[in-house]
Amino acid sequence: MSTSPSHRQKIQRRPVHGVLLLDKPLGLSSNQALQKAKWLLRADKAGHTGTLDPLATGVLPLCFGAATKFSQIQLDADKTYEAVLLLGQKTSTGDAEGDVIETRPIPAITPELLDEMTRRFTGPLAQIPPMYSALKKDGKALYEYARKGEEVEREARHITIFKLDMAPAQDPRAQAAIKIVVNCSKGTYIRTLGEDIGEAIGCGAHLGSLRRLETGGFVAGQCVSLAALEAMTEPEREACLLPPQSLVAAYPSVTLDADNAGRLLSGLRRRGEPGQWGADAPLVQVYGPSSSSGQAGAAQAFLGSAHITADELIPQRLLSPIEIQDILKTTQRRLESFALEPPDRMVASLHS
The missing domain is CATH 3.30.2350.10 (Pseudouridine synthase)
Structure with a gap:
């Protein structure tokens, strides 16, 4: 009996956020490979980063949830x-x-x-x-x-x-x-x-x-095959996902306090002191505190991307509060699985 997604029972989709580096097999189109990986992860939103012919194999980054907002960067990559x-x-x-x-x-x-x-x-x-x-x-x-x-x-x-x-x-x-x-x-x-x-x-x-x-900096040695993915448990499949910010990891980063993070997430530009955000840049990755206290050493929340012009931080592609919460919960689950202290659940401060 066929094991393709179209022949399986209906599954309960869920929010999944991250990047799966797939080693696309011979004979499948990029979309067929995407749909199979999406089914295995029970993801409710997914997209790939440029097609590979069915006769081609190799690195195919698949974006899930919030990561789809940054897929164009991979489309444009060498x-x-x-x-x-x-x-x-x-x-x-x-x-x-x-x-x-x-x-x-x-x-x-x-x-x-x-x-x-x-x-x-x-x-x-x-x-x-x-x-x-x-x-x-x-x-x-x-x-x-x-x-x-x-x-x-x-x-x-x-x-x-x-x-x-x-x-x-x-x-x-x-x-x-x-x-x-x-x-x-x-x-x-x-x-x-x-x-x-x-x-x-x-x-x-x-x-x-x-x-x-x-x-775009992702290599074949980092990839997982569909066959290996299918043999895994669901937590093991989740563990294969890179965080959404891996798509912008090559760019400079800016970290904001809770007040500036909340305003940026509302779509507002943030004017800084000379050099506060760094040099002018067409793209930067932006982070905020992951707890209302903003205490030193607390885990950071990835907020999205922006660009810097004349000491002004201008939002580009931003995550929603729900996406940020989902990603923090996933991070918490992973930390708990390693018996580590989980990060505080937060983001309320980012939209207060």
């Missing part, structure tokens, strides 16, 4: 991929799923040739998105046109390949193959990069495999 290019054949989709549409002889893959390709495809590039993509044209995804055999005009997108490593590879599906490791800006299509490299070599190529190794 990423690192490992892929295998199968030389000598072009396919209709640019990957191994498509039909072979052209076969050409393969030249000798020498170190000199790979060095030349590395130089040619490193740096700023203009890339035409593939027809088999979710980009929209006149309200329809490009893959909808492609499935009907239609090709529509697409504008080139400007991307950057920060680093590109290339080496010969062995693959039984092709006479010759190349493994590439690509560190790139958002919006880069590795299938298109592979096809462009194949054209530059002169033999054509398509993607044999694709794995995302890193996105």
Whole structure:
């Protein structure tokens, strides 16, 4: 009997807040993987941070509850991929799923040739998105046109390949193959990069495999598989979640007293003394006290994000009082499970 969420009994959803670093398995779409993880956690709100093709595996951060407010940061993040290019054949989709549409002889893959390709495809590039993509044209995804055999005009997108490593590879599906490791800006299509490299070599190529190794500082070694997640108890699954602020951990932080925290959460800008909030910054993570006493050493409550301009702290994406309470309760449960002193329950002061 199928164990997919659609074939299971109705479950009681609950508020879950955090980031699950999933190692997406082969064959599932990003949304299918998200829905399965959402079901396993009984989460009432979830979203992913940019799609991975069904034929791709690797790092897929999934956001739950309050963390969904900061998912755009991951969408905009640089990423690192490992892929295998199968030389000598072009396919209709640019990957191994498509039909072979052209076969050409393969030249000798020498170190000199790979060095030349590395130089040619490193740096700023203009890339035409593939027809088999979710980009929209006149309200329809490009893959909808492609499935009907239609090709529509697409504008080139400007991307950057920060680093590109290339080496010969062995693959039984092709006479010759190349493994590439690509560190790139958002919006880069590795299938298109592979096809462009194949054209530059002169033999054509398509993607044999694709794995995302890193996105926005999160790496494959931090990820959990769906199979492992399914084998866990519910508390163990919860323990896999990173807190929502992990999505903004690379940015400076500002800690407010209870009065300023409450006013910021009401949407009010906070004017500070020169340098009080730090230097001007497009994004900072903001914290407040987690107890009405605001005593030294008390745990801090993550309030959301803001930016700083001319000594003014301006709110951007803020958590609700209920979300803050939920996160503090989760923190308390975890501390209690380790027999530690739990933080005070609070936040009333933040909205008094």
